Amino acid sequence: MDFIIVSLGSLYFSEIMHFVPCALYWYQRIFMFPLAIILGVAVFKDGISAYRYALPLSIMDMFISGYHTMIQKVPYFQEFEMCTSGVPCSTDYINWLGFITIPILALVAFSIITVSLFILLFKKDSLSN
Numbered sequence: 001m002d003f004i005i006v007s008l009g010s011l012y013f014s015e016i017m018h019f020v021p022c023a024l025y026w027y028q029r030i031f032m033f034p035l036a037i038i039l040g041v042a043v044f045k046d047g048i049s050a051y052r053y054a055l056p057l058s059i060m061d062m063f064i065s066g067y068h069t070m071i072q073k074v075p076y077f078q079e080f081e082m083c084t085s086g087v088p089c090s091t092d093y094i095n096w097l098g099f100i101t102i103p104i105l106a107l108v109a110f111s112i113i114t115v116s117l118f119i120l121l122f123k124k125d126s127l128s129n
Helices: 001-015 023-044 047-073 075-080 102-128
Strands: none
Touching: 001 023, 001 102, 023 047, 023 102, 047 075, 047 102
């Protein structure tokens, strides 16, 4: 269910709110949309083996959104910002409660997906023993 919320949230911010995504956000989308398809198919098929394909994508997305969060929240990391043209990655489109930004929302969502996939992996291992 998280993968649906993440995909719809991404589309809402870019298509309805007209927030222009930075380069890091595009990289997050590259890993996010296949994840939505893989986990969506896993709901209807053998969901136990979905971790093989989804786990690397969610871990990569977690690292990218973590790095994006560091660029926005830690001034030292702004020196290593990779967005040189277009929208800078340090731009805060939303800032709820003074600390919740789009990369933090993505980091939380992909952390939940990653933990859920690890639980699925360990459950599969315990079922096979």
